[in-house]
Amino acid sequence: MSTEPILKTENVRKDFGSIVAVDGVSVEFYDDEIVGIIGPNGAGKTTFTNLISGALPLTDGTIVFDGEDISSLQKYKRVRRGLVRSFQIPQIYDEMTVFENMQASVLSRKQENNRLFMPTNRDSASVSETERLLELFNLEAHADDHTEHLPHGVRKVLDVAMSFALEPEIMILDEPTSGVGSREKNAVMETITEAAVEQHIGLIFIEHDMELIRDYSDRIIALHEGRVLADDDVAAVMESEEVNQFILEGGV
Numbered sequence: 394m395s396t397e398p399i400l401k402t403e404n405v406r407k408d409f410g411s412i413v414a415v416d417g418v419s420v421e422f423y424d425d426e427i428v429g430i431i432g433p434n435g436a437g438k439t440t441f442t443n444l445i446s447g448a449l450p451l452t453d454g455t456i457v458f459d460g461e462d463i464s465s466l467q468k469y470k471r472v473r474r475g476l477v478r479s480f481q482i483p484q485i486y487d488e489m490t491v492f493e494n495m496q497a498s499v500l501s502r503k504q505e506n507n508r509l510f511m512p513t514n515r516d517s518a519s520v521s522e523t524e525r526l527l528e529l530f531n532l533e534a535h536a537d538d539h540t541e542h543l544p545h546g547v548r549k550v551l552d553v554a555m556s557f558a559l560e561p562e563i564m565i566l567d568e569p570t571s572g573v574g575s576r577e578k579n580a581v582m583e584t585i586t587e588a589a590v591e592q593h594i595g596l597i598f599i600e601h602d603m604e605l606i607r608d609y610s611d612r613i614i615a616l617h618e619g620r621v622l623a624d625d626d627v628a629a630v631m632e633s634e635e636v637n638q639f640i641l642e643g644g645v
């Protein structure tokens with residue numbers, strides 16, 4: 394892991410009228426690191442990640458990515474620099490196969506979207522990159538399936554895989570296993586985290602399921618009422634008295 398954070402928030406704040414959703418959050422993220430964000434409903438988790446991705450403007454504070462102040466940078470420019478939120482760019486098209494969806498993302502990264510539907514577009518570079526990503530995410534067996542028939546967990550994996558085509562340095566995931574059956578959840582997280590580690594991509598994921606948080610995070614940031622309650626390795630956060638009082642015992 395690098396010694397310099399790739400992403401840093403400094404006193405980040407977001408007000409919605411009189412509601413302070415995020416209240417002075419200063420945290421750091423490193424590449425090669427998987428960070429789970431926990432907190433009760435309304436703690437500010439989604440708002441915080443929306444501030445990082447640029448989906449929402451800051452009320453106050455600074456966000457630094459790769460040494461550059463990106464606090465006012467438009468969302469799509471953050472994506473281009475490698476700060477990607479899953480579900481943000483790729484859309485899964487049900488009338489297309491898994492392969493075609495994946496290739497659409499690969500081509501969009503190459504800014505060749507306009508050639509997408511032309512029969513000559515299966516140039517070897519995009520085909521091999523598409524195949525590489527399908528393999529990375531264990532999706533080869535589904536390559537020719539139309540996505541409307543996919544099991545929900547596989548669809549989730551495809552969604553994240555399509556975001557990986559954008560070549561992120563940091564990927565933000567908001568409850569990557571929501572709606573996925575309990576038996577499938579581990580497989581989905583396993584696939585995503587293994588791909589991230591292999592590609593040296595930092596993951597930030599919001600999750601309510603404490604078992605997934607415990608099993609797949611390197612570090613946990615606990616938010617409560619818009620503030621950081623704890624920011625430490627998994628064992629330390631899980632044992633923190635405040636985290637137990639405000640988050641774990643109340644259920645997240």
Ligand SMILES: Nc1ncnc2c1ncn2[C@@H]1O[C@H](COP(=O)(O)OP(=O)(O)OP(=O)(O)O)[C@@H](O)[C@H]1O
Pocket residue numbers: 409412413414432433434435436437438439440441
């Ligand atoms: N667009 C908005 N307009 C007004 N208030 C908002 C808006 N988005 C979020 N809030 C408020 O900001 C606070 C933080 O909400 P946020 O959705 O970020 O919490 P969360 O931790 O992600 O919650 P959950 O776990 O339920 O998704 C809440 O009080 C919420 O009602």
